[in-house]
Amino acid sequence: MKLLEGKTVLVTGGSTGIGRAAAIGAARHGADVAINYASSDNKARSCVAEIEALGQRAIAVKGDVADPATSGEFIARGVEAFGRVDVLVSNAGICPFHAFLDMPVETVDRTFRVNLHGAYYMVQAAARQMVEQGEGGVIVAVSSISALVGGEFQTHYTPTKAGVHSLMQSAAIALGKHGIRCNSVLPGTILTEINKDDLADDAKRAYMESRTPLGRLGQPEDLVGPIVFLASDMAEYVTGAALLVDGGMFVNLQ
Numbered sequence: 001m002k003l004l005e006g007k008t009v010l011v012t013g014g015s016t017g018i019g020r021a022a023a024i025g026a027a028r029h030g031a032d033v034a035i036n037y038a039s040s041d042n043k044a045r046s047c048v049a050e051i052e053a054l055g056q057r058a059i060a061v062k063g064d065v066a067d068p069a070t071s072g073e074f075i076a077r078g079v080e081a082f083g084r085v086d087v088l089v090s091n092a093g094i095c096p097f098h099a100f101l102d103m104p105v106e107t108v109d110r111t112f113r114v115n116l117h118g119a120y121y122m123v124q125a126a127a128r129q130m131v132e133q134g135e136g137g138v139i140v141a142v143s144s145i146s147a148l149v150g151g152e153f154q155t156h157y158t159p160t161k162a163g164v165h166s167l168m169q170s171a172a173i174a175l176g177k178h179g180i181r182c183n184s185v186l187p188g189t190i191l192t193e194i195n196k197d198d199l200a201d202d203a204k205r206a207y208m209e210s211r212t213p214l215g216r217l218g219q220p221e222d223l224v225g226p227i228v229f230l231a232s233d234m235a236e237y238v239t240g241a242a243l244l245v246d247g248g249m250f251v252n253l254q
């Protein structure tokens, strides 16, 4: 069953990892897709090609989500290409691992601007378009298990993921009257570019696997079902919710 037939889905950070899987997954469910990305031109092009091979339309729009102007441009390009925006998946993010006591100011600033400010501007721009269209819409933000737990080398990152989770809760209230649903997914440890170096440490990787009741770390494709579900009418009474997609890692304390 195709859950997003005829919908237009916009995905930030769609060139690699979770965003790419979400973009291709949405296309498999019948959506036309616009992806935003920062720098990976070839990967963005190949994502578009993969979606087109599925028989759906796709565009890639380059832009830094930390720049407030990028959000308006991305939404406008999506509307220009497909006529409307039904779903935004706010996913773009970075996690430059670093110790707390000597954390550079620039690293804190950049991480907040990309992960939290970027999500804020994108969600706001998409919501403005959805309100103008007058037919509701859906926003799914990629937060993290890190919204709920800390990380020694992620003191600049975990607050941004808690912020994204909180943004979805407040946006759900602000936008409910417009028929716009806002939810977040909270991935656990998913094998992507963002943590390739961190998990190159075999001991750390084995430890993270051992903390996961389902016995393996996640793949980007593990997020597709939850994101498509939340974006679809199957979740029409779900808003302000957060869905852990972590193989059970969060509850595995003892």
Ligand SMILES: NC(=O)C1=CN([C@@H]2O[C@H](COP(=O)(O)OP(=O)(O)OC[C@H]3O[C@@H](n4cnc5c(N)ncnc54)[C@H](OP(=O)(O)O)[C@@H]3O)[C@@H](O)[C@H]2O)C=CC1
Residues within 6 Å of the ligand: 012, 013, 014, 015, 016, 017, 018, 019, 036, 037, 038, 039, 040, 041, 043, 063, 064, 065, 066, 091, 092, 093, 094, 095, 114, 142, 143, 144, 145, 146, 186, 187, 188, 189, 190, 191, 192, 193, 194, 195
């Ligand atoms: N992997 C994991 O374990 C987890 C990841 N997450 C979250 O998932 C999201 C996606 O991460 P993941 O797929 O793992 O990582 P990847 O590094 O594979 O993908 C990140 C994506 O975001 C894009 N991006 C990065 N910075 C910007 C920017 N300034 N403007 C626009 N796009 C940008 C990248 O584009 P480009 O390739 O062009 O740089 C890429 O498309 C992030 O928000 C992350 O916090 C949450 C929980 C766990």
Ligand SMILES: C[C@H](O)[C@@H]1OC(=O)[C@H](O)[C@@H]1O
Residues within 6 Å of the ligand: 095, 143, 144, 145, 146, 151, 161, 187, 188, 189, 190, 194, 195, 198
């Ligand atoms: C990048 C990390 O491996 C990953 O990001 C998250 O949000 C998870 O909590 C993991 O720490």
